[in-house]
Amino acid sequence: xxxxNILLLAAVLVLPLVLRPAIASEIWIFAIxxxxxxxxxxxxxxxxxxxxxxFGSAAYVAGWLLxxxxxxxxxxxxxGVFVGAASAALVxxxxxxxxxxxxxxxxFALNQLFYFVxxxxxxxxxxxxxxxxxxxxxxxxxxxxxxxxxxxxxSALFIVSLWIMRRIVESPLGKILQAIRENEVRAEAVGYDVxxxxxxxxxxxxxxxxxxxxxxxxxxxxxPLEAIGFVTSGNxxxxxxxxxxxxxxxxxxxxxxxxxxSESVSTLWARWPLLLGVAFVIVVLFLxxxxxEAWSRFWSWRSSKPKT
Amino acid sequence: MAILETKNLSKAFGALAAxxxxxxxIEAGTLHSIIGPNGAGKTTLFNLLTGTxxxxxxxxxxxxxxITGTPAxxxxxxxLARSFQRTNVFPxxxxxxxxxxxxxxCGPSWEGLLWRRADRYPxxxxxxxxxxxxxxxxxxxxxxVREISHGEQRQLELAIALAAAPRVLLLDExxxxxxxxxxxxxxxxxxxxxxxxxIVLIEHKMDIIMSVSDRISVMHFGSLIAEGTxxxxxxxxxVRRAYLGGVAA
Numbered sequence: 001x002x003x004x005n006i007l008l009l010a011a012v013l014v015l016p017l018v019l020r021p022a023i024a025s026e027i028w029i030f031a032i033x034x035x036x037x038x039x040x041x042x043x044x045x046x047x048x049x050x051x052x053x054x055f056g057s058a059a060y061v062a063g064w065l066l067x068x069x070x071x072x073x074x075x076x077x078x079x080g081v082f083v084g085a086a087s088a089a090l091v092x093x094x095x096x097x098x099x100x101x102x103x104x105x106x107x108f109a110l111n112q113l114f115y116f117v118x119x120x121x122x123x124x125x126x127x128x129x130x131x132x133x134x135x136x137x138x139x140x141x142x143x144x145x146x147x148x149x150x151x152x153x154x155s156a157l158f159i160v161s162l163w164i165m166r167r168i169v170e171s172p173l174g175k176i177l178q179a180i181r182e183n184e185v186r187a188e189a190v191g192y193d194v195x196x197x198x199x200x201x202x203x204x205x206x207x208x209x210x211x212x213x214x215x216x217x218x219x220x221x222x223x224p225l226e227a228i229g230f231v232t233s234g235n236x237x238x239x240x241x242x243x244x245x246x247x248x249x250x251x252x253x254x255x256x257x258x259x260x261x262s263e264s265v266s267t268l269w270a271r272w273p274l275l276l277g278v279a280f281v282i283v284v285l286f287l288x289x290x291x292x293e294a295w296s297r298f299w300s301w302r303s304s305k306p307k308t
Numbered sequence: 309m310a311i312l313e314t315k316n317l318s319k320a321f322g323a324l325a326a327x328x329x330x331x332x333x334i335e336a337g338t339l340h341s342i343i344g345p346n347g348a349g350k351t352t353l354f355n356l357l358t359g360t361x362x363x364x365x366x367x368x369x370x371x372x373x374x375i376t377g378t379p380a381x382x383x384x385x386x387x388l389a390r391s392f393q394r395t396n397v398f399p400x401x402x403x404x405x406x407x408x409x410x411x412x413x414c415g416p417s418w419e420g421l422l423w424r425r426a427d428r429y430p431x432x433x434x435x436x437x438x439x440x441x442x443x444x445x446x447x448x449x450x451x452x453v454r455e456i457s458h459g460e461q462r463q464l465e466l467a468i469a470l471a472a473a474p475r476v477l478l479l480d481e482x483x484x485x486x487x488x489x490x491x492x493x494x495x496x497x498x499x500x501x502x503x504x505x506x507i508v509l510i511e512h513k514m515d516i517i518m519s520v521s522d523r524i525s526v527m528h529f530g531s532l533i534a535e536g537t538x539x540x541x542x543x544x545x546x547v548r549r550a551y552l553g554g555v556a557a
Binding site: 167168170171172173174175177179180182183185186187188189190191192193194 | 334358360379380381384385389390392396397398399400401405408409410412413414418420421422424425426428429468472
């Protein structure tokens with residue numbers, strides 16, 4: 001087994017022992033969300049500032065079905081994946097028509113559109129109060145209301161998500177998306193319909209966001225309005241950049257840093273986002289590859305040092 | 309028979325007629341050069357042929373089929389590959405990956421697009437390596453683009469076009485910005501490709517044109533002003549006027 005996988009497996013096992021299981025679960029949920037974004041950001045070179053659209057839509061739809069129709073956890077998950085992918089297809093179709101700044105602003109604007117629909121449609125979403133009372137139905141006699149059981153469920157799904165994402169980025173599709181990131185004009189000239197490939201990246205990213213959204217709703221038992229707000233979109237971009245968008249593992253590390261900081265430091269110091277801001281500035285100015293790059297630089301520095 | 313033909317092809321940008329009523333026939337198996345002063349419309353003509361621009365008027369026929377208005381990514385699949393005047397590669401990729409992406413695009417099938425590992429396509433890899441070998445870069449296949457010289461990047465530019473296994477190669481100033489030594493190498497390369505592909509070549513350097521071309525078309529202010537064998541073109545007074553600005557001749 002590769003070194004990264006052993007480390008990850010160790011993290012999955014150790015995390016619930018050192019952190020509250022709810023926080024540990026949130027880390028892996030946010031990591032799934034980040035994996036989806038990074039297919040766009042890191043691999044295709046598209047900065048989507050509207051990932052909460054898919055995260056929130058999936059959380060609301062699956063949350064509603066869980067609450068009122070008592071669907072099973074796996075059906076809820078499937079619904080979330082579908083809603084995430086479908087909303088991403090819609091948003092993506094509009095956004096891939098433009099590039100650069102216009103693209104980013106479109107993802108943001110459409111996110112705001114979805115946000116205000118959720119804000120106004122109080123009979124379904126609860127508006128500012130959120131959609132509370134989302135259950136975690138038992139499956140095959142396993143009671144997911146036990147935080148540890150739910151943690152096992154979430155971390156298993158995270159491992160499956162990572163495996164799927166790895167298959168995707170190592171497939172021809174992954175290489176084509178990277179070719180589009182590197183040189184859109186040439187990618188088109190050698191025979192790829194760039195807009196369609198970008199849309200495919202959107203849909204896959206949306207499916208991951210949707211899965212994360214449903215798990216999040218079940219974790220907290222509520223879909224807060226912020227789940228579909230631009231702050232959530234920003235947070236996942238933040239976390240991914242801090243972890244390192246150039247690597248498959250970047251968003252996972254970023255999620256760990258982000259959630260851990262927000263949960264542990266925020267109780268001590270209300271102005272904790274300041275820390276995040278500083279970290280972000282450092283990454284943008286000096287460490288474009290995020291924590292992953294810092295790590296590899298550290299190792300190459302250590303191995304280049306003569307042994308005394 | 310002409311494999312690639314344009315009929316009264318025109319492209320206007322506002323009031324500027326970049327390509328003006330050009331009717332051109334490229335015979336299969338030949339090396340056909342297009343020459344002309346800067347701004348004569350040669351690259352615009354390429355952009356029309358490859359579907360990058362939509363023509364304002366006229367038609368493009370490939371193998372007798374009307375392909376006017378076919379988008380760029382579809383044109384590549386028809387067997388029309390181009391190289392660019394300014395090096396236009398995938399900078400973060402290895403040379404092999406550069407060629408691989410082009411080879412995969414025009415491969416027989418996209419089966420396993422989402423699931424199969426990209427390194428499990430032996431036939432695509434073989435085609436990419438063959439393209440690199442054709443331009444003399446086989447031994448550098450694993451290197452990243454940033455580690456090769458400008459001249460080698462021009463060779464890679466060509467390899468990407470070759471990896472698509474095209475029927476017609478459109479080469480836009482393959483020797484742009486090369487030293488005399490590198491130019492000689494590239495000319496030898498183009499000559500080696502002659503006969504294997506139908507080649508349309510845009511070039512400025514007259515000595516190259518005259519030595520490799522079967523036929524030459526001359527463009528001036530968007531129009532075709534002459535066509536013929538290298539010997540005929542050399543003697544053509546109108547061509548001399550276009551090149552020397554009407555002073556001499």
